[in-house]
Amino acid sequence: DFDHKANNQYGKALMTQKTEARSEFAKTRTIAEQRKSLPVYGVKEEFMDLLREHNVIVAVGETGSGKTTQLTQYLHEAGYSVNGQIGCTQPRRVAAVSVAKRVSEEFGCELGTKVGYSIRFEDCTNDTTIIKYMTDGVLLRETLFEPDLDRYCAVIMDEAHERSLNTDVLFGVLRQVVARRHDFKLIITSATMDSDKFATFFGNVPVFTIPGRTFPVDTLYARTTAQDYVDAAVQQAIAIHVGQGVGDILIFMTGQEDIEATCVLLADRVSQVGEDVPPMLILPIYSQLPSDMQARIFESSEKRKVIVATNIAETSLTVDGIKFVIDTGYCKLKLYNPKMGMDSLQITPISQANANQRRGRAGRTGPGAVWRLYTESAYIAEMLTMTIPEIQRSNLANVVLLLKSMGVKDLLSFGFMDPPPQDTILNSLFQLWMLGALDNLGDITAVGNKMAQFPLDPPLSKMLLQGEEIGCSSEVMSVVSMLSVPSIFFRPKDRAEESDAARDKFFVPESDHLTLLNVYQQWTSNGYSAKWCTDHFVHQKSLKKVREVRGQLEEIFQQQKLHVNSVGNDWDLVRKAICAGYFHNSAKLRGIGEYVNLRSRIPAHLHPTSALYGLGYTPDYIVYHEVMFTVKEYMQTVTAVDAHWLSEMGPMFFSVKESSSDFHSKQRQEAEERRQMEYQQQLRDDLDRAAKQE
Numbered sequence: 252d253f254d255h256k257a258n259n260q261y262g263k264a265l266m267t268q269k270t271e272a273r274s275e276f277a278k279t280r281t282i283a284e285q286r287k288s289l290p291v292y293g294v295k296e297e298f299m300d301l302l303r304e305h306n307v308i309v310a311v312g313e314t315g316s317g318k319t320t321q322l323t324q325y326l327h328e329a330g331y332s333v334n335g336q337i338g339c340t341q342p343r344r345v346a347a348v349s350v351a352k353r354v355s356e357e358f359g360c361e362l363g364t365k366v367g368y369s370i371r372f373e374d375c376t377n378d379t380t381i382i383k384y385m386t387d388g389v390l391l392r393e394t395l396f397e398p399d400l401d402r403y404c405a406v407i408m409d410e411a412h413e414r415s416l417n418t419d420v421l422f423g424v425l426r427q428v429v430a431r432r433h434d435f436k437l438i439i440t441s442a443t444m445d446s447d448k449f450a451t452f453f454g455n456v457p458v459f460t461i462p463g464r465t466f467p468v469d470t471l472y473a474r475t476t477a478q479d480y481v482d483a484a485v486q487q488a489i490a491i492h493v494g495q496g497v498g499d500i501l502i503f504m505t506g507q508e509d510i511e512a513t514c515v516l517l518a519d520r521v522s523q524v525g526e527d528v529p530p531m532l533i534l535p536i537y538s539q540l541p542s543d544m545q546a547r548i549f550e551s552s553e554k555r556k557v558i559v560a561t562n563i564a565e566t567s568l569t570v571d572g573i574k575f576v577i578d579t580g581y582c583k584l585k586l587y588n589p590k591m592g593m594d595s596l597q598i599t600p601i602s603q604a605n606a607n608q609r610r611g612r613a614g615r616t617g618p619g620a621v622w623r624l625y626t627e628s629a630y631i632a633e634m635l636t637m638t639i640p641e642i643q644r645s646n647l648a649n650v651v652l653l654l655k656s657m658g659v660k661d662l663l664s665f666g667f668m669d670p671p672p673q674d675t676i677l678n679s680l681f682q683l684w685m686l687g688a689l690d691n692l693g694d695i696t697a698v699g700n701k702m703a704q705f706p707l708d709p710p711l712s713k714m715l716l717q718g719e720e721i722g723c724s725s726e727v728m729s730v731v732s733m734l735s736v737p738s739i740f741f742r743p744k745d746r747a748e749e750s751d752a753a754r755d756k757f758f759v760p761e762s763d764h765l766t767l768l769n770v771y772q773q774w775t776s777n778g779y780s781a782k783w784c785t786d787h788f789v790h791q792k793s794l795k796k797v798r799e800v801r802g803q804l805e806e807i808f809q810q811q812k813l814h815v816n817s818v819g820n821d822w823d824l825v826r827k828a829i830c831a832g833y834f835h836n837s838a839k840l841r842g843i844g845e846y847v848n849l850r851s852r853i854p855a856h857l858h859p860t861s862a863l864y865g866l867g868y869t870p871d872y873i874v875y876h877e878v879m880f881t882v883k884e885y886m887q888t889v890t891a892v893d894a895h896w897l898s899e900m901g902p903m904f905f906s907v908k909e910s911s912s913d914f915h916s917k918q919r920q921e922a923e924e925r926r927q928m929e930y931q932q933q934l935r936d937d938l939d940r941a942a943k944q945e
């Protein structure tokens with residue numbers, strides 16, 4: 252549905268330009284030459300001079316100007332690293348790993364030695380590491396154990412414009428670090444937007460602009476917004492492939508599922524176009540993709556590359572040679588619903604700022620074009636100017652627990668650049684109190700302090716601690732580790748039935764969590780065998796990862812002097828521990844196979860991949876790990892629980908209706924209700940007081 256005349260004219264113009272393919276460009280130049288050709292190289296001296304005079308600098312530059320890969324190395328070359336490590340934070344795991352790999356190549360060392368990375372559950376550094384890339388979450392955790400970050404001489408907070416939750420919290424924490432340490436350099440980098448805000452927040456620090464070079468990009472809008480953006484994107488990619496000159500294509504999708512669908516559909520359609528159509532190289536990129544597959548987007552190729560990406564390719568990763576961008580106009584965002592007290596990933600329209608970043612990817616090495624699969628009026632009238640920072644739209648329980656364990660008593664006086672909504676803070680405090688991590692005054696408890704030691708969401712760490720208390724921490728640890736990796740079960744399209752049958756054999760009737768435990772234990776007792784994995788249609792890579800994660804949880808157990816204990820085959824206790832972390836996510840059977848969420852009263856459904864669904868077992872009460880919204884609300888990873896457990900562990904929500912003469916239980920219930928109301932009131936009072944003081 253595009254204006255095809257414009258397209259064709261544009262195509263001709265491009266073809267006459269006979270632009271050099273980037274593969275040649277990269278091959279014929281050494282790494283040193285490539286480094287020198289980056290825009291940041293031209294202003295290196297100026298930048299380093301400014302850094303000598305100021306401890307904090309905001310550096311702004313177009314994506315691809317060399318901020319992420321070069322600034323760390325410049326700091327090292329200037330000698331800062333004699334006083335400690337140079338850290339660089341990334342909001343995304345993929346970016347941390349990919350960039351570290353690139354820089355280790357530039358540096359001429361093996362990854363994990365002088366240049367390394369650290370992401371949750373995966374530390375690829377050693378004691379010789381000078382330059383360390385990491386997720387912002389990892390650095391935030393490090394401040395828990397080392398409040399002044401003494402091991403670092405400098406930190407680069409990269410991609411600050413992303414305003415990820417952890418970055419926003421780090422802003423507050425690092426502002427205190429720079430106030431205390433005068434031998435510490437902090438560089439905040441951003442792709443243009445928001446830079447003055449950052450500079451003001453850190454006390455009017457200088458903003459350094461890296462001059463960019465960009466080429467004009469034609470913007471083409473759809474006449475009507477696409478109904479099926481996967482299909483529309485595939486059609487557009489083929490139109491470009493057939494009708495346009497040299498240049499790679501970048502398609503922005505929302506997540507793994509539609510990326511995979513796009514790749515399959517595109518491969519299929521392109522083979523149908525005709526025999527004389529040259530082949531294309533279709534490359535997906537998303538966070539859960541194995542890292543060797545991720546690296547392929549950077550390899551040079553004779554064929555036209557079509558990269559299908561999440562918004563990771565918006566600013567975090569730069570692939571040279573992109574000339575055509577197809578923008579679906581959507582991304583996946585974590586949204587928090589304070590009423591229901593939970594986060595969910597939802598497909599959401601992007602902001603204008605995102606759209607323009609996406610367009611910019613087409614104009615890095617020469618003029619290009621972007622096809623927006625939405626209308627111009629949608630862009631103008633329906634899109635927000637900028638995405639709302641994550642801190643204002645996600646669950647803060649994790650962050651609140653971390654800050655509380657760092658000794659921050661009053662969350663409102665903590666220096667947030669954009670404070671989260673009061674309701675969200677209240678809700679997080681409530682959730683932590685409900686899990687026993689905070690006491691009635693909102694102070695952290697002994698359990699809360701233990702929970703904060705784990706790089707896990709509070710319900711998961713609660714589940715672990717409860718498991719320890721009732722003697723099944725070993726089993727719970729396996730469950731938690733299994734939950735930390737995606738897709739254990741392998742389901743090849745051509746062997747769907749066979750693989751489904753293999754999966755069904757693992758089913759534990761009353762629980763998906765226990766089904767996961769079952770898989771893990773069988774793999775263990777089969778000597779971690781690769782053949783066993785293939786035979787049973789499970790991903791060996793994922794299981795290996797589970798084993799690693801489990802090892803790290805065990806280490807934390809040892810450090811915390813917690814016991815690794817096992818209940819053998821008595822898995823009812825394991826379900827009880829699961830209930831202790833997840834009683835707030837519970838549902839009750841309402842009709843045949845239909846559940847209703849116990850707190851929100853919203854209908855909830857068993858996911859078709861659930862063991863309970865598969866075996867047709869519908870217990871009265873269940874807890875679930877998370878919900879997924881598609882056409883319906885689906886509960887993911889479900890476990891049957893006893894009604895008594897719910898009332899025992901979540902007395903603030905549930906009570907078992909005994910006969911009315913049961914005076915004691917009624918009294919207890921009333922007391923609990925009172926306690927809950929008092930607590931909520933107390934929180935409100937505290938927050939009001941703090942707000943007045945501001």
Ligand code: ADP
Pocket residue numbers: 289312313314315316317318319320321349350352353549566567568569570571
């Ligand atoms: P910025 O952070 O300013 O967006 P980067 O430092 O990430 O820029 O990228 C600078 C250049 O380094 C990119 O234009 C690209 O050519 C190159 N580059 C970055 N990562 C890789 C990689 N993994 N493989 C090959 N080249 C890369």
Ligand code: MG
Pocket residue numbers: 315318319320409566567
């Ligand atoms: Mg960067």
